[in-house]
Amino acid sequence: MVKSYQGAFTLKNNKKEEPQSVTVSDYMATKLITFNELQSINEVMEILLRNKISGGPVVNENQELVGIISEGDCLKEIVRGKYNNTPRLPGLVKDHMATNIISIPPETNIFEAANMFLRLRFRRFPVLKDGKLVGQISQRDIMRAVNSTKEVNWKH
Template sequence: MVKSFQGVREAPIKPSNQPILVSDYMSTNLVTFRPEDSIDFVIRMLTRKRISGAPVVDETGKLVGMISEGDCLKEIIKGQYTNTPKFPAAVAEHMTKDVRTLPPDISIFDAADRFLTLKIRRFPVVKDGNLIGQISVSDIVRAIPKLKASTW
């Protein structure tokens, strides 16, 4: 009697049509600020929109920095010492200028790793030098339950 053995077969790799890229989960309707905006204006907008920070863009829309609640605290402390209830300093004086960005075509898992490694709460998403969106830790956390376990 002859037995046939075909050996171990590799299962064909099935392309995932499941969205797992930063571009699939990033926010695109962004609040942005200009370098010449006042910290007073930023504080009002962050409070009104219930966000903790936003990109800063120049007149052409190019990303030039990020401003956060923490950056605003510097001007608030300065206002306490000068007994100034308004915060007239410009965003350019307090924003983070060396901004870490992400491209839209990396996976949310790679983005999650960068969030943990760099201890950053949000990344602007930039393509060809242009700001196209922003992704936050919350965006990644909200994306995970939507993924199918078999296609990770």
């Protein structure tokens, strides 16, 4: 099987079969660090720093996406703590996470996802299938997809 920007295809008897799109599911991360709504911002910050990540999905007990927590959201709690002169960060994820989430399905074409990144200026999109979180695609994943495709397979 050969993957190109037009999609994946196989050669059988020197005939090219119908191309299949290179999709988000081909390059998305599936082993995600997730958070829950009742975790403290202090705990979230420790996890983000330890794992060298800038944010992550917030899921409920059914693996349904309920929000995204990021470094910026943690900074809000830091500023609040400084204002209240409290060194601990007792705020909860549910009080700071973003809830207006734009997700994409795993069958989304890699170029459609790239356009979404440019248009919406997000760093990552959660990938949902049947309402459940199945992965996450980042701008870096898109670049990896493009980089792994042979130049000779480039078709405009």
